[in-house]
Amino acid sequence: MHLGRVVGTVVATRKDERLTGCKLMITQPLNIDEKPIGEALITVDTVGAGIGEIVIYTRGAAARHAADKLQSPIDAAIVGIVDNIDVYRDLLEEK
Amino acid sequence: MHLGRVVGTVVATRKDERLTGCKLMITQPLNIDEKPIGEALITVDTVGAGIGEIVIYTRGAAARHAADKLQSPIDAAIVGIVDNIDVYRDLLEEK
Amino acid sequence: MHLGRVVGTVVATRKDERLTGCKLMITQPLNIDEKPIGEALITVDTVGAGIGEIVIYTRGAAARHAADKLQSPIDAAIVGIVDNIDVYRDLLEEK
Amino acid sequence: MHLGRVVGTVVATRKDERLTGCKLMITQPLNIDEKPIGEALITVDTVGAGIGEIVIYTRGAAARHAADKLQSPIDAAIVGIVDNIDVYRDLLEEK
Amino acid sequence: MHLGRVVGTVVATRKDERLTGCKLMITQPLNIDEKPIGEALITVDTVGAGIGEIVIYTRGAAARHAADKLQSPIDAAIVGIVDNIDVYRDLLEEK
Numbered sequence: 001m002h003l004g005r006v007v008g009t010v011v012a013t014r015k016d017e018r019l020t021g022c023k024l025m026i027t028q029p030l031n032i033d034e035k036p037i038g039e040a041l042i043t044v045d046t047v048g049a050g051i052g053e054i055v056i057y058t059r060g061a062a063a064r065h066a067a068d069k070l071q072s073p074i075d076a077a078i079v080g081i082v083d084n085i086d087v088y089r090d091l092l093e094e095k
Numbered sequence: 096m097h098l099g100r101v102v103g104t105v106v107a108t109r110k111d112e113r114l115t116g117c118k119l120m121i122t123q124p125l126n127i128d129e130k131p132i133g134e135a136l137i138t139v140d141t142v143g144a145g146i147g148e149i150v151i152y153t154r155g156a157a158a159r160h161a162a163d164k165l166q167s168p169i170d171a172a173i174v175g176i177v178d179n180i181d182v183y184r185d186l187l188e189e190k
Numbered sequence: 191m192h193l194g195r196v197v198g199t200v201v202a203t204r205k206d207e208r209l210t211g212c213k214l215m216i217t218q219p220l221n222i223d224e225k226p227i228g229e230a231l232i233t234v235d236t237v238g239a240g241i242g243e244i245v246i247y248t249r250g251a252a253a254r255h256a257a258d259k260l261q262s263p264i265d266a267a268i269v270g271i272v273d274n275i276d277v278y279r280d281l282l283e284e285k
Numbered sequence: 286m287h288l289g290r291v292v293g294t295v296v297a298t299r300k301d302e303r304l305t306g307c308k309l310m311i312t313q314p315l316n317i318d319e320k321p322i323g324e325a326l327i328t329v330d331t332v333g334a335g336i337g338e339i340v341i342y343t344r345g346a347a348a349r350h351a352a353d354k355l356q357s358p359i360d361a362a363i364v365g366i367v368d369n370i371d372v373y374r375d376l377l378e379e380k
Numbered sequence: 381m382h383l384g385r386v387v388g389t390v391v392a393t394r395k396d397e398r399l400t401g402c403k404l405m406i407t408q409p410l411n412i413d414e415k416p417i418g419e420a421l422i423t424v425d426t427v428g429a430g431i432g433e434i435v436i437y438t439r440g441a442a443a444r445h446a447a448d449k450l451q452s453p454i455d456a457a458i459v460g461i462v463d464n465i466d467v468y469r470d471l472l473e474e475k
């Protein structure tokens with residue numbers, strides 16, 4: 001899974017009917033310093049995440065499991081809201 | 096899922112028969128500012144998207160679900176047409 | 191799916207028996223201007239593609255569906271031979 | 286599978302219930318010289334890995350198999366603790 | 381599938397029991413000129429590959445099929461030993 005921040009929403013009236021009722025949230029991937037990395041993606045929220053929250057998201061079939069919609073076009077989903085990140089920074093330094 | 100813009104079409108007469116009847120659209124990935132990012136890919140349209148429209152596309156098995164062709168070689172599909180993108184830009188700034 | 195050009199072949203006598211009889215073609219990914227992008231990969235040909243032809247290839251489980259070998263180690267397959275690519279180039283310019 | 290080092294943990298109280306009881310470890314990918322490469326990801330520990338240990342992690346459905354939670358949102362898991370890496374460095378030089 | 385060279389081995393005593401008996405080989409991806417590209421990964425050998433050999437490897441579920449261990453954490457496997465690579469280099473030049 002990956003860290004991200006919910007930064008927006010997407011509205012699509014014409015869409016696959018299995019996406020109806022799904023909250024489509026724009027999630028910006030973050031590194032472990034909570035800085036943006038790479039490009040935002042469209043995730044389905046499964047845990048009631050709000051704009052600005054730091055979340056855990058998952059990709060691929062894991063996202064369909066999260067949304068309990070196995071037969072759907074979902075390929076990314078928010079599956080947790082982060083309370084705390086503990087990083088042992090000395091372990092990240094090249095040795 | 097990802098944002099993209101439909102920028103063209105591909106014609107292939109000799110192809111896997113399970114692609115017959117599929118509209119093969121060239122979709123250019125976009126960032127949340129609607130600027131092109133990375134390389135275009137070939138997607139199957141499942142929602143009646145037109146050239147120039149901003150769409151949501153999905154990849155992998157999710158694309159076969161979207162096309163209702165689980166036993167097919169499809170690995171990318173357009174699953175929604177974007178009406179509106181709302182981004183809280185202050186959340187994207189490094190803190 | 192992606193655009194590519196068949197640029198060679200690979201011979202492997204010792205291999206997974208489920209690859210026996212598969213034509214292993216080296217496919218160079220192309221952008222929509224038909225220029226090489228990224229690194230070539232080894233694809234199984236399912237449509238009779240010839241050296242030099244521009245093709246559509248697919249990846250992952252989609253490739254096993256294409257080859258009708260669901261229980262095989264195939265993860266990339268050629269699924270179409272491109273006749274024509276129509277790109278509306280003005281749509282690719284940043285706005 | 287990939288090499289990584291466990292560098293931290295993530296706490297998420299509100300999360301997919303199928304993640305309850307899973308240890309969410311931050312794993313930093315390493316190259317074969319044990320130097321950090323790319324961005325850290327959130328993995329589920331299935332082998333009792335400790336902070337600082339060099340591990341093998343796997344991604345996608347393989348991670349759900351590792352965790353014996355096939356119907357879960359897990360897409361990355363630690364599946365081994367590395368005792369030793371043997372690299373024949375002369376084979377890595379360009380020829 | 382991809383080209384690679386077997387450049388080493390990994391030993392992990394504590395690991396997912398479904399990896400027991402699997403030879404964990406470090407495989408360095410190669411381009412079609414047999415030069416190293418990107419980072420090495422840990423693959424399960426299914427064809428008796430030796431250190432230094434140029435191989436074909438596969439990723440994802442395809443790797444579990446190769447190893448005949450569908451319910452395992454394997455996500456990369458060596459599936460062939462390359463005898464010969466034939467590349468038509470003029471096809472790789474930009475036109």
